[in-house]
Amino acid sequence: MLKRLPRVVREQQMLDAAVKVFSNRGFHAASMDEIAELAGISKPMVYAYLGAKDELFLACLQREATRLMEAVAGGVRPTARPDEQLWNGLRAFFAFVGAHRDGWRVLYQQARSEPRFAGELAGMRTRIVEVVAGLLEGACAQADLASRTRTPARPDDFLAMAYAYVGAAESLADWLADHEEEDPEQTATRMMNFVWVGADALLQGRVWHTDRSQAG
């Protein structure tokens, strides 16, 4: 009756549908029947092409993660200054989230709460954190060359800062995903100011103490 389509096409349709349903309902509440229906196909086809529910979810996760990584990597020129790399990376990141709000939700909200996939996700997250930590370290080294030599930072500090920054970015991304009217470009600018100015001050050795308002 309806068109018979080649496997590759159907698989993408199924993944599209699955991302939407997982995103709206959550992993457990999503039913394979609903996914199949939304994909315009019957359930056994989903099993035939993409396997059981776990595998299907993992497939969604991997497709969306790959797209995100490629979008970010594609926006960054590796030869640019660290701050420009960061800026372009953030732009690409928030643009992606703005364009694929469903994908973002699947990737970060759902996967995190399902213990079965938390490991997979933690791996991606760790890689991102390490990249960011590397950028910070590079920026710090460059700042040292420029003028001051005050650097109290140890490797762990970079990692912790990177962790905090990634969290901040995710938080803004969630906000973006929930607010249809927000402009990705502006979100990226906010994040960039937030990161760069703050990090710059911190990396110059300015520290807050309990007994004094701040030290410079």
Added chain:
Amino acid sequence: MLKRLPRVVREQQMLDAAVKVFSNRGFHAASMDEIAELAGISKPMVYAYLGAKDELFLACLQREATRLMEAVAGGVRPTARPDEQLWNGLRAFFAFVGAHRDGWRVLYQQARSEPRFAGELAGMRTRIVEVVAGLLEGACAQADLASRTRTPARPDDFLAMAYAYVGAAESLADWLADHEEEDPEQTATRMMNFVWVGADALLQGRVWHTDRSQAG
């Protein structure tokens, strides 16, 4: 056979068990039987005292949220300087997360991904974000009195910054929840440096631009 205990005691035991199970398995994968068993009681008692699964989860959410709020509020002296308020609040916050890692997970990871409770949680989150935005605004006003009058900040900027900070704190809290060896006090210090020094620089009007490394 086993002791008969008054209602109030049993309820707390049930909530303790529920928080643990919800935290480990996720809302859907958690079974009422397992919760009942862990609480050392039979399932109908859970229904009799705390209602259906939804209500039970909400009860967990509310108990943990209340505890968290009280812990933070209890650590803060409202008459102190803004930076000290922030510092004490962060200390209390990370101490709480360190001590109630399960509760934290239920509160933030699980609740967020379940559309049914996302609203409830978003409300709490919004309140927190607004408090933080208020602190920032207060700090900014104080800084203005002290010396410079350069303030490019509009209300939305405070809100966005607060959002990013809350995300950063959550991220560090997740890290803390996952790393048994990490010290809550140190995490709080990291966050404080991160927030205060960065915010200070930002609120003085330092901004990053596309064509220049930074402005001061």
Added chain:
DNA sequence: GCGTAACCTTACGCACGAGTAAGTAGGGTG
């Protein structure tokens, strides 16, 4: 024009888990 392989369906088995009915025991009060 016929086999065969890929595409696609309906219709079911089966397990798991939410929620309940109906009934038992303990301990305080008259």
Added chain:
DNA sequence: CACCCTACTTACTCGTGCGTAAGGTTACGC
């Protein structure tokens, strides 16, 4: 001691939804 109310149990019903068995249909090679 009879009462009754609260704490507590075993033992079910029943819906929901994953995963599959078995069979139908289109296209393409030969």
